[in-house]
Amino acid sequence: MTGRALARIQSAPMEPCQPWPRYVLTWEDWAELAGLLADDALILLAVWADTGHVHALLDDPVSGTIVPISVGVQGGSYPALSAYWPVAIWFERMIHDLWGHAALGGAELVPWLDHGHWPVTQPMASRPGPPIRAPEPPVFQEIPGDGLIQWPIGPVGPGVGEAAHLRLTLQGETIVHAQARFGYTHKGTLTMMRGKPIRTAARFAARLAGDSTVAHSTAFAMAAEAALGVTVPPRAAALRELMGGLERIATHLDILGSVAELLGAAAVHGLCGLRQEHLRRAMAAGFGHRLLMDCVVPGGVAGDLEAAAVVTVRSALEALRAVLPGLRAMHIGNVLAARLNGLGSVDAARRTDPSINTATCGDAATRAMARLDAITADITALMPLLDALPEGALAVSLPSVSGEGLARSVSARGDVWHWLRLDHGQVAAVFPRDPGWALWPAVEMALCGAAADDAAVICCSLGLAASVVDL
Amino acid sequence: MLNWPRIRSLLPGAARAEPPGPVDEAALHALTAQLDETARTRLGRSLAIRHVNTGSCNGCELEIRALNGVIYDLARFGLRFVDSPRHADVLLVTGPLTHNLRQALVQAYDATPNPKWVVAMGDCAVDGGVFKGSYAVLGGAGMGVPIDLMIHGCPPSPARILSELRVLLELAAS
Numbered sequence A: 001m002t003g004r005a006l007a008r009i010q011s012a013p014m015e016p017c018q019p020w021p022r023y024v025l026t027w028e029d030w031a032e033l034a035g036l037l038a039d040d041a042l043i044l045l046a047v048w049a050d051t052g053h054v055h056a057l058l059d060d061p062v063s064g065t066i067v068p069i070s071v072g073v074q075g076g077s078y079p080a081l082s083a084y085w086p087v088a089i090w091f092e093r094m095i096h097d098l099w100g101h102a103a104l105g106g107a108e109l110v111p112w113l114d115h116g117h118w119p120v121t122q123p124m125a126s127r128p129g130p131p132i133r134a135p136e137p138p139v140f141q142e143i144p145g146d147g148l149i150q151w152p153i154g155p156v157g158p159g160v161g162e163a164a165h166l167r168l169t170l171q172g173e174t175i176v177h178a179q180a181r182f183g184y185t186h187k188g189t190l191t192m193m194r195g196k197p198i199r200t201a202a203r204f205a206a207r208l209a210g211d212s213t214v215a216h217s218t219a220f221a222m223a224a225e226a227a228l229g230v231t232v233p234p235r236a237a238a239l240r241e242l243m244g245g246l247e248r249i250a251t252h253l254d255i256l257g258s259v260a261e262l263l264g265a266a267a268v269h270g271l272c273g274l275r276q277e278h279l280r281r282a283m284a285a286g287f288g289h290r291l292l293m294d295c296v297v298p299g300g301v302a303g304d305l306e307a308a309a310v311v312t313v314r315s316a317l318e319a320l321r322a323v324l325p326g327l328r329a330m331h332i333g334n335v336l337a338a339r340l341n342g343l344g345s346v347d348a349a350r351r352t353d354p355s356i357n358t359a360t361c362g363d364a365a366t367r368a369m370a371r372l373d374a375i376t377a378d379i380t381a382l383m384p385l386l387d388a389l390p391e392g393a394l395a396v397s398l399p400s401v402s403g404e405g406l407a408r409s410v411s412a413r414g415d416v417w418h419w420l421r422l423d424h425g426q427v428a429a430v431f432p433r434d435p436g437w438a439l440w441p442a443v444e445m446a447l448c449g450a451a452a453d454d455a456a457v458i459c460c461s462l463g464l465a466a467s468v469v470d471l
Numbered sequence B: 001m002l003n004w005p006r007i008r009s010l011l012p013g014a015a016r017a018e019p020p021g022p023v024d025e026a027a028l029h030a031l032t033a034q035l036d037e038t039a040r041t042r043l044g045r046s047l048a049i050r051h052v053n054t055g056s057c058n059g060c061e062l063e064i065r066a067l068n069g070v071i072y073d074l075a076r077f078g079l080r081f082v083d084s085p086r087h088a089d090v091l092l093v094t095g096p097l098t099h100n101l102r103q104a105l106v107q108a109y110d111a112t113p114n115p116k117w118v119v120a121m122g123d124c125a126v127d128g129g130v131f132k133g134s135y136a137v138l139g140g141a142g143m144g145v146p147i148d149l150m151i152h153g154c155p156p157s158p159a160r161i162l163s164e165l166r167v168l169l170e171l172a173a174s
Ligand code: SF4
Pocket: A207, A210, B055, B056, B057, B058, B059, B060, B094, B095, B096, B121, B122, B123, B124, B125, B129, B153, B154, B155
């Protein structure tokens, strides 16, 4: 059933974004829409901007339609979506820090990515400003209550992990509140991509996160190909699918192994590490890079998979498949299961965002099982692909024309979206949306009620990345 | 400390530790020239490593975790990861140095007792990598603290990281 909001959107003028047209709303329609969105059960995947407009990406789960919408920025501001739509808060802060557009009537625009250290302010604005404030420590919401302790973790935390800051409020041993602060790994990625030829910009898409470099490279490449109206050769499409599957499997193994390491389950840690290493060597033998970085390029893929490498990849997958029942058994009914059960629950009912992988819902034990299921499913899908790789070219050349495109790929965290606008073969505007945008708020939820000592395991079990939301 | 040899023997399939490759002679010479005798004695035959992420994409971290795992088995060389810079001999820095993490790196460096070594791991930590020139990035780790050893690669492979880190150990033996 198409609701009122969607009907309203679809009567607005369209911009030719491929393959989903983008609707440009009036200020009034956008403002009213914010109120209607909630009724329609439309899901807000992302909000971002360019110099003159603010864009949002909506998902209508009923019709399965993806709807990009935009509103013109007037006098430096636009109507906030966060007043009705809490997931918009982080996006609106990000937009304010990067482009300077202020969300009117929304949540407070506290600095998010900009910690006051950059030599500029609003670096994505048509005229960036000079630095105006002195660096200040991050502001956290005060949690009222007696006998509460603040426990900061990060940004340089223990272990080999992500650089984000978590502020836990503890009552005794129990976490009663968790707040995340980001921006530490902000690298100015979007400015680096802007104005670059597609192929150069793709190297930055590949470096949004090492654990999902294929997923981001693929979504970026597909968005560019959609914008330019080109189709990649069947062999390139198949190799991308293969690489995407290998990356997801390796990432799931990395997460399972890291959780096991934290809990001292050395056999699981060892087995996941062993199989992951075998897989990564096969990836290096097949595609020339252990993480497959820069192996997917706009127009196709960077290199071919030789017949000998097909055998190597297949044997790595077979070796993994052979140990899966054992890995599963080690996750059920023993010490590891006892520790994971009930840990860091992300309530599936409160999970309104379809872009998050199901592997992140439930408690840590459910997540581990879901990752094992996902590995099984990916192996099952990849084997026939390896047996029947189409022959032919690896890439097509890209015309130097203009256009706008939107595309999705799947990472171990869930759906990755890239939107971009090309101007004569150069990137005029781009935004990558990683499921991390929906996952990090889930962490805040998952940590509440948990024991402080379990925080590291819970975070690890969710497979988070800071770089993808820090940009 | 994980007993990887024993765990390996329990795993299905023939899991073997990666045979150690040669140590990079050129890097060894360069470092020997830098180090005085006292520092060398302090270094000993075992090194505690603290990882510091200064803006990484997490690709470098994936390879560090592999290094610490069952195949590369860092511990057999006397190398181990610690959680606090106070217990560290070596800071292993990954990622381009972002403005927002410069202070955190300097604090970690100041908290590490002397003598200490800073290893810039990955093209980003070496000189900013592809992010060089961004308003948000200072460059490599050297823009925040003095660097002793650089490991190129995006990300460097675990075998490469291992051989470079062993240069530090060889120093002690020389
Ligand atoms: S060197 Fe490469 S893998 Fe390492 S942080 Fe930089 S971009 Fe990521």
